[in-house]
Amino acid sequence: MAIPRTENTFKLPDLDENKTPEKPKSIRLGTPRGRVTASNARLLAFAGMFPGVDSESLSVLNRSQPSRISAGGELMTVRGTEQYLRKLYNLDALEKFRDAVSGVTSYGLSKLGIAYAHEFDYDMTHAASLDGISIERLKHYRMIARVAAQFASPAGFFKGSLGVEPVGLDQLISEHEMRAAFTPVQRQLVENKKQGKSNDYGKLRLELLKRALTDAQDGRIEWSNLLEAHPVLYTIGYPRRENSKLKYVHQPDLVINLDKDRKQKSQNILVEVELNKKSWDQYDSILATLKSELDKPYVYARAVYFTIGSGVETLLRKVDAAGDYKLFSSGKLTVLPICNRDGDPLRPANRVRVQTH
Missing domain, CATH: 1.10.10.10 (Winged helix-like DNA-binding domain superfamily/Winged helix DNA-binding domain)
Structure with missing residues (x-):
């Protein structure tokens, strides 16, 4: 008889939230003991x-x-x-x-x-x-x-595989930064629903993107500043439509902002870090969404999945072929292994199976 699987609900231990941050009096460069360099x-x-x-x-x-x-x-x-x-x-x-x-x-x-x-x-x-x-x-x-x-x-690390030189920390757009931009919009959509107004994020994003592109084309904003001015656009979303595969809201794990020298088309990379394989239908929806997004590179130019093992890539390629999305053949979607600092791909953890006596 197999041991039933239970959900792990443990959280990290609470830290002292009453500790008041103290601004350091002085921080000198160098490496003396007890100083931040x-x-x-x-x-x-x-x-x-x-x-x-x-x-x-x-x-x-x-x-x-x-x-x-x-x-x-x-x-x-x-x-x-x-x-x-x-x-x-x-x-x-x-x-x-x-x-x-x-x-x-x-x-x-x-x-x-x-x-x-x-x-x-x-x-x-x-x-x-x-x-x-x-x-x-x-x-x-x-x-x-x-x-x-x-x-x-x-x-x-990614000069050869992606043609990307080392980026600054300010070019790494974290999940927390994207969430901070999206949360006020999400709250407004909740209020809209209470008032009988549209709460469709995809529709809102499409309208915002149109306004932002017009501002850039008319010279009211630099192309390179488009996403700094409208960071909520990092969160993908498409209008709700019956039988549509496109996701209403999709937030990547990470974005690499390469738009410093952007003219019109974005150069940004959407990054997903996939440790566990999703279902066929889930990937079908995601790839349909990526195709729609990357065919018009206003926010993203390409997407990269980082995985451990070959299972995710194998399924992604099957779904891509079945949906005729051509994301792999067009170079818009790449799958790379998560590697250690020496460049060796990480291996899937061995599964421990229960044996009864």
Whole structure:
């Protein structure tokens, strides 16, 4: 008799919310004991953008500095990064949580850490806490952080596969940033429904996009500023129509904003980090939505799925062929493996099967 499966509802332990952030009196550059430096302030900023990040992912964000025993210039080692993280944790700049099953420690930014990151001119408006993330979601957040860190790494992880040079942290649009832009609109749509007005996000987005494109074409706004002016457009949505496959609301896991030199067509990359395979119908709806979105590249130019193992890609290709979406053949959709810092693809975890006696 198999043991019945139960839903894990554990949350990360509560942190001290009464702790008042204290703005540091002075933060000097360099590496003296007990101080936040420019290089580890970058680690703080990233942890605020992507709570759940682990030490391996943070290790690819910086290069080592010259020293008496090293010429520097290589990526920081994981061990060296962990030493920095311990220092930052002792300075109350970081939160952390160790998963007793995987043994992995995840990091997030504390309130004091937000103040420290501000001192180095990082915009922490959308910083999110590690506290309250469910254990079920923690691995997903950790893998999103890994992919984001590799896009920002000076090592240029995606130069060959995607033709993308290392990006700045400000070019990484996190789920939290997208949610912050979408939530006020969502509230307004709820109020609209109460008042008998349209609560169709897809219709609202289409109208907003038309206005934004007209403003750009008429020179009232620069093309490169279109999404900075209207960040809610990162969240995809299509009007509700009977028998339509297109999703009413779809928010990606991550966006790489490459619109700095944009003229008309967007260059942005929509990123999905897929750890578990969805159903055929779910992917059919997603791919139909992606085709509609990418055929008119006003917000996104292409999409990339990052996966572990081959199962997701195999199913995506089958659905793409059956729906005649041609996303793979057109180069608008790519699937890449989630890799460690050495470029080796992660392997699916072995499933432990119950055996009764």
